[in-house]
Structure formats: structure tokens, C-alpha cells
Amino acid sequence: MKLNALSERWDAEVYIKCEQFQPIGAFKIRGASNFALQLPEGSKALVTHSSGNHAQAVAYMGQRLGIPAHVVMPSNSNKKKIQNAKKWGATVHLCEPTFESRVSAAAALAEEFNAVIIPPFDHEWIVEGQATCAMEILYDLPEVDIIAAPLGGGGLLAGTTLAAHHFSSKAKVIGAEPANAADGYEGLEKGERITSFTPNTVADGLRTTVGEVPFEVLKDHEVEVLLAEEEDILPWMKLIWDYSKTLIEPSCAVPFAAMDRHKERWKGKQIAIIVTGGNVDIDQLF
Amino acid sequence: MKLNALSERWDAEVYIKCEQFQPIGAFKIRGASNFALQLPEGSKALVTHSSGNHAQAVAYMGQRLGIPAHVVMPSNSNKKKIQNAKKWGATVHLCEPTFESRVSAAAALAEEFNAVIIPPFDHEWIVEGQATCAMEILYDLPEVDIIAAPLGGGGLLAGTTLAAHHFSSKAKVIGAEPANAADGYEGLEKGERITSFTPNTVADGLRTTVGEVPFEVLKDHEVEVLLAEEEDILPWMKLIWDYSKTLIEPSCAVPFAAMDRHKERWKGKQIAIIVTGGNVDIDQLF
Numbered sequence: 001m002k003l004n005a006l007s008e009r010w011d012a013e014v015y016i017k018c019e020q021f022q023p024i025g026a027f028k029i030r031g032a033s034n035f036a037l038q039l040p041e042g043s044k045a046l047v048t049h050s051s052g053n054h055a056q057a058v059a060y061m062g063q064r065l066g067i068p069a070h071v072v073m074p075s076n077s078n079k080k081k082i083q084n085a086k087k088w089g090a091t092v093h094l095c096e097p098t099f100e101s102r103v104s105a106a107a108a109l110a111e112e113f114n115a116v117i118i119p120p121f122d123h124e125w126i127v128e129g130q131a132t133c134a135m136e137i138l139y140d141l142p143e144v145d146i147i148a149a150p151l152g153g154g155g156l157l158a159g160t161t162l163a164a165h166h167f168s169s170k171a172k173v174i175g176a177e178p179a180n181a182a183d184g185y186e187g188l189e190k191g192e193r194i195t196s197f198t199p200n201t202v203a204d205g206l207r208t209t210v211g212e213v214p215f216e217v218l219k220d221h222e223v224e225v226l227l228a229e230e231e232d233i234l235p236w237m238k239l240i241w242d243y244s245k246t247l248i249e250p251s252c253a254v255p256f257a258a259m260d261r262h263k264e265r266w267k268g269k270q271i272a273i274i275v276t277g278g279n280v281d282i283d284q285l286f
Numbered sequence: 287m288k289l290n291a292l293s294e295r296w297d298a299e300v301y302i303k304c305e306q307f308q309p310i311g312a313f314k315i316r317g318a319s320n321f322a323l324q325l326p327e328g329s330k331a332l333v334t335h336s337s338g339n340h341a342q343a344v345a346y347m348g349q350r351l352g353i354p355a356h357v358v359m360p361s362n363s364n365k366k367k368i369q370n371a372k373k374w375g376a377t378v379h380l381c382e383p384t385f386e387s388r389v390s391a392a393a394a395l396a397e398e399f400n401a402v403i404i405p406p407f408d409h410e411w412i413v414e415g416q417a418t419c420a421m422e423i424l425y426d427l428p429e430v431d432i433i434a435a436p437l438g439g440g441g442l443l444a445g446t447t448l449a450a451h452h453f454s455s456k457a458k459v460i461g462a463e464p465a466n467a468a469d470g471y472e473g474l475e476k477g478e479r480i481t482s483f484t485p486n487t488v489a490d491g492l493r494t495t496v497g498e499v500p501f502e503v504l505k506d507h508e509v510e511v512l513l514a515e516e517e518d519i520l521p522w523m524k525l526i527w528d529y530s531k532t533l534i535e536p537s538c539a540v541p542f543a544a545m546d547r548h549k550e551r552w553k554g555k556q557i558a559i560i561v562t563g564g565n566v567d568i569d570q571l572f
Contacts, residue, residue: 001307004309011445018531020531021287021531024292025531080528103412238568238569239301240364241566241568242533242566244313245304245306245307245532245533245564246531246532247527247531247532247533248534280527280528280533282524282527282528283524
């Protein structure tokens with residue numbers, strides 16, 4: 001979808017890729033479906049842990065494939081995302097909101113059902129699935145100059161990087177992180193992945209460190225990461241609501257907020273920005 | 287756009303027609319452009335009065351046609367709509383929030399510029415323009431059983447009625463009004479247009495009486511009008527935000543809220559509901 005108002009503001013041709021219109025309201029279905037479809041026949045369960053959209057993606061795939069889905073979610077997850085995972089028929093196991101308790105709860109379920117855990121981002125099947133998003137952008141806009149996406153765990157940004165590398169001779173990929181969750185930016189600066197940090201951002205989908213598999217892709221391809229100031233994120237979310245008349249999550253506002261601080265760089269370019277999802281809990285947000 | 291969640295809820299096939307994606311964020315551009323294009327060559331100004339989307343439509347057409355637009359808006363109009371009219375290059379004349387002061391201010395401008403006032407709904411050119419919306423629905427869904435739209439001034443609902451009559455052998459048209467602004471419903475019951483009432487509804491686009499031209503069309507075609515309870519309107523707005531991941535105005539929620547109270551009637555039907563606009567002032571609403 002072309003955004004005329006943003007195109008004027010940046011003197012560029014700016015499009016969004018609307019992943020909020022996916023059946024689960026987010027891009028995560030791409031990686032989760034690719035992973036689930038590689039599982040051996042006769043798998044007894046789909047198991048994962050996630051604070052949000054990945055849980056919904058696995059729940060949805062469980063329903064589509066007729067395999068029971070078990071998702072571990074931290075008890076402080078967005079209520080809408082918990083409801084939705086249940087709507088798609090998953091059994092939701094709430095746990096303490098720490099990474100350790102998520103991992104151990106999922107491991108116990110995986111053992112119980114003799115299942116593998118479907119990781120949210122740190123696996124090549126996930127990266128491959130997420131790559132289909134930029135592949136589709138390049139079908140529609142073969143001359144696109146820039147493809148931008150948020151950077152959380154890195155599955156989407158790594159997939160975007162690989163798709164741009166394979167299907168375009170010129171598309172440059174740009175990642176965007178909240179300045180208050182800049183582990184990817186700092187890790188890429190140092191050339192070494194940061195594995196522990198304390199994110200403090202409203203962009204709930206990006207409160208995670210970049211995974212090993214994605215990090216290597218981003219490092220190899222020297223992907224540039226721009227930072228969004230925390231105070232710009234919600235105003236940009238509302239601005240994109242207005243510009244696009246679509247709902248986007250706070251995390252999706254991060255590329256817009258980050259890129260707007262460098263708008264002189266986008267002049268005359270054709271730009272596609274991946275809007276990763278629209279699962280907003282309106283009542284909680286306001 | 288098909289709404290899967292609503293289709294399940296009503297056991298029907300429910301689509302929305304997304305007028306929030308029009309350049310001015312609302313369907314009003316259809317009637318305003320049809321009217322403006324009928325004006326004699328050499329017209330010096332486009333003049334109108336409107337509390338909202340029609341003002342933006344006239345402003346936009348002024349910019350497109352290179353004719354100065356003058357729009358009278360009540361001082362209590364939605365701020366976003368005032369801003370947008372200015373953005374499209376119109377001169378905005380704020381007036382007291384009464385119908386009389388709108389009319390007299392617009393009449394003075396029309397005299398000053400020797401222009402006709404472009405009415406928001408009560409004119410056959412406006413009705414014809416709005417009719418293109420249902421015509422497009424019938425291109426996409428030739429077998430549609432029901433086309434529903436909100437009823438405010440009646441331009442859209444009358445146009446929808448004429449399009450369904452001419453381009454479909456079976457589509458039934460349903461209008462929806464807030465129970466707190468039910469002049470159309472009551473007028474059609476009595477067979478006589480109601481010209482004075484005090485609306486008290488959050489659906490700001492529907493706080494107006496049905497015009498003469500639209501009323502005759504609705505009466506002749508025996509259009510059914512359903513009522514939405516006031517307390518259902520904002521919850522349904524948020525529900526449709528969630529179901530569709532698009533922004534809709536409070537007025538657009540009225541058909542959903544009204545129809546949900548009769549959901550047994552929609553079972554097995556193919557239904558298209560016109561979402562009239564998405565110009566929501568987020569900060570004002572919450």
C-alpha cells in the first residue's frame with residue numbers, strides 16, 4: 001500500500017507491506033508455517049514459547065494441520081494475544097515472565113509430547129519462512145531501493161536480507177530497533193552478538209535479543225540498523241494509523257520513527273517498509 | 287475485504303467495502319467529485335458547509351481541479367477533519383456550531399464568488415456519485431444478498447439503493463442508524479420526512495436529518511432501516527478495528543452494531559457492509 005502522506009514528507013515513494021492482514025494479524029505465520037511443514041509426519045504436538053504473535057502463529061498452524069498446539073506464554077503477555085492463541089485452539093500454559101521459566105516450561109512440554117520446540121526466530125527454517133515477505137515485496141516492486149523492517153529476534157530482518165540478496169541486484173536492507181532495546185545495533189557495531197540486556201521499550205515485539213542464526217546473516221551482509229527514540233514510537237504509531245487507516249502495533253512504528261530522523265537520505269528513493277503486525281490491545285494502550 | 291471472524295459469528299460470508307482507503311479517508315469524495323465535475327467551466331470557487339468528511343472531499347476536488355475551495359465548518363468539528371481540509375488547500379471558515387450559521391456563512395461565500403454550494407447529500411448528483419460505491423461492490427460480488435450502509439443525510443444509502451436496483455436482481459439494501467439519531471427510521475415508518483430532531487450519538491457522521499432527495503429514493507424502494515443501541519457503537523468500532531486491522535470511524539460501526547442484534551437473519555448470506563471512512567481523531571476518542 002502506497003502511503004502518499006509519508007511519500008510527500010520524505011520526498012520519496014513509500015510503501016508498506018501489510019502483514020497485519022495475515023490470518024493471525026502478523027508476519028510470524030510465515031516462519032512458523034515453514035517450520036511446522038518440515039516436521040516429520042505423525043508429530044503429536046506443536047510446542048513453543050512466545051510472548052505474542054509467534055504463539056498465535058503456532059496455534060494457527062496446529063489448527064490448520066490438525067495437530068494439538070501447546071504454547072507457553074508469560075503471564076504478562078498482551079491479553080489479546082493470549083485470547084487469540086486460544087481462539088486458534090491452542091492450549092496456553094501461562095508461566096512466570098522470565099525467559100528461564102519460558103524455556104523450562106516449553107522443554108517439559110516437548111519432552112511430554114516427544115515434540116521439537118518451534119523457535120520464534122533462531123532457526124534457519126524460521127528465517128527462510130520470514131524471507132517470503134521481502135520476496136513478495138520484490139515481485140511487486142522489482143526496482144525497490146530500500147526494504148526496512150524492525151529488528152527484534154532477527155528472523156524477519158535476516159530473511160529480508162537473504163531475499164534482497166537473492167532476488168534483487170540493488171535493494172538495500174535497513175533494520176530498525178528502539179534505542180532502548182539496541183542489542184542488535186550494538187552487537188553489529190562490535191561484531192559480536194549481545195546475549196543479555198534489559199530492554200525498556202513500548203515496542204513489545206522487540207524486547208528480545210537477536211538470535212545466533214539471524215545475527216550471522218546480518219553481520220555477513222553488513223546490514224545497517226537505525227535506532228528509534230523511545231518518545232517517537234507511539235506518536236509514529238498513531239501517525240501511521242492515520243496515514244494508512246490500518247492498525248499497526250507499537251513495534252511496527254520503530255522503522256518509521258528511526259528513518260524519519262534521516263529523511264534527507266530517502267529523497268527520490270522507492271522504499272518498502274514491512275508492517276509486521278496489527279494485534280493491538282486498544283484498551284490497554286490508551 | 288472478507289472478515290473471517292465476523293463471518294463465523296454470523297454464520298455468513300461478510301465483506302467490508304473499505305472507503306477509509308479513499309484519498310480523503312472517506313466515501314464522500316464520490317459525490318463531491320461527481321458534483322464538481324458537472325459545474326460549468328470557469329467556476330471561480332467550490333463552496334460548501336460540512337462538519338467533516340464532505341469538507342475534505344470538496345477541498346480535495348478544489349486542489350485536483352485547480353479551483354479555490356471555501357469550506358464552512360462548525361467550530362466544534364473534529365480537529366483532524368479541519369486540519370485535513372486545510373491540508374488539501376481549502377480556506378476553512380469556522381462558524382458557530384448551528385445549522386443556521388453554517389448555511390448563512392456558506393450562502394455569503396457563494397454570493398461573494400458567484401458559486402453554487404456543493405451540498406453534502408441532498409442533490410441527485412451527490413446521490414449518483416455515492417452510488418458508484420455499491421456499483422463497485424456488485425462488480426466484485428455479483429451475487430451479494432445484502433448491502434448495508436449507515437444512514438445519515440442519506441446520500442450514500444440512496445445511491446446504494448439505486449445501484450442495487452439497477453445492477454442486481456436480488457441485492458437487498460439495509461440502512462443503519464443510531465437509535466439516538468433515528469429520524470430516518472421514524473420518517474420512513476410514517477412515510478413522511480422528519481426535518482427537525484436532536485441527535486445524541488457518538489456517531490458524529492450521522493448527526494443529521496435525511497435529505498429530501500435521498501428520502502424519496504428510500505421511501506420509493508421501501509428500504510429497511512435497523513437501529514443501533516448507543517452503548518454498542520464504540521465497542522463495535524473497536525471490534526471491527528480488531529477484525530479488519532483497519533481504522534473505522536464511530537459512524538461506520540453502526541451497521542455492525544445494528545445487524546448483530548439480528549444475526550439469525552444473516553445466516554448463509556453473502557453480505558457487504560460499506561465502511562464509510564477512517565478519519566478518527568485518536569487522541570480525542572480515548
